[in-house]
Amino acid sequence: MTTQSTTPSRLSAxxxxxxxxxxAALIGYLPAGFPTVDGGIKAIRALVEGGCDAVEVGLPHSDPVLDGPTIQTADDIALRGGVKISDVLRTVREVASAVDAPVLVMTYWNPVDRYGVERFAADLAAAGGAGCILPDLPVEESEEWRAAAAKHGLDTVFVVAPSSRDERLAQITSVGSGFVYAAAVMGVTGTRNQVGHLAEDLVKRTRGTTELPICVGLGVSTAGQAAEVAAFADGVIVGSAFVQRLLDAAGDEEAGLAALRALAGELATGVRRR
Structure with a gap:
């Protein structure tokens, strides 16, 4: 049985x-190695400088089945640049040492499994990571990871979706920590003109199963949308919109960093309007 510390984690705090x-809290996402490893470190730091309360460092994957075309493009750039797990851990280390915000890794399970469960947990903790988001790891198969994560003081964040039945929500939330990641819409990630109408209902149903904070992602790209989600959620997660700002900068590093800080500032204002 995995036990959790009674001391609040950095993420919980x-x-x-x-x-x-x-x-609501503002949580920003960017993949490691995008546009380069060094550039990605600066970019993720810029999210916190602009107003993010926590950041997710994506571990690029060759088949990101839950990610839309914007993040897939960024992952492809990172992978073609030769990004490795060691670069992801370096990104976590350099960001965590430079900002006063928890740094999470968001990754599909296969790279963690190949790297070694205990080794990944130990190395992530040593790098200053606060936890891991594992969107495709079934809770029924998560005991080994959760034990390693708890041993090293890491939170494990699981994802719930509008299609999840109430009993499934309870099963997922009973073993997660840090927060619950609520996917606001069905389908892959990406910015949208409207936040999914299913999000508020999903948050309400999830609240009935847990006291963990519930953070909503998948689609938020504007301050208005952030305010809309902040009215019913504990946190707002933004990824594709940040990636798009870097893509739009077309290699102009300073312009890209300025755009990230500006968007983070706008979204931070949005989550305060609830």
Missing amino acids: ALATARSEDR
């Missing part, structure tokens, strides 16, 4: 701080 300020 960051979310609690946002809650104490009567607002």
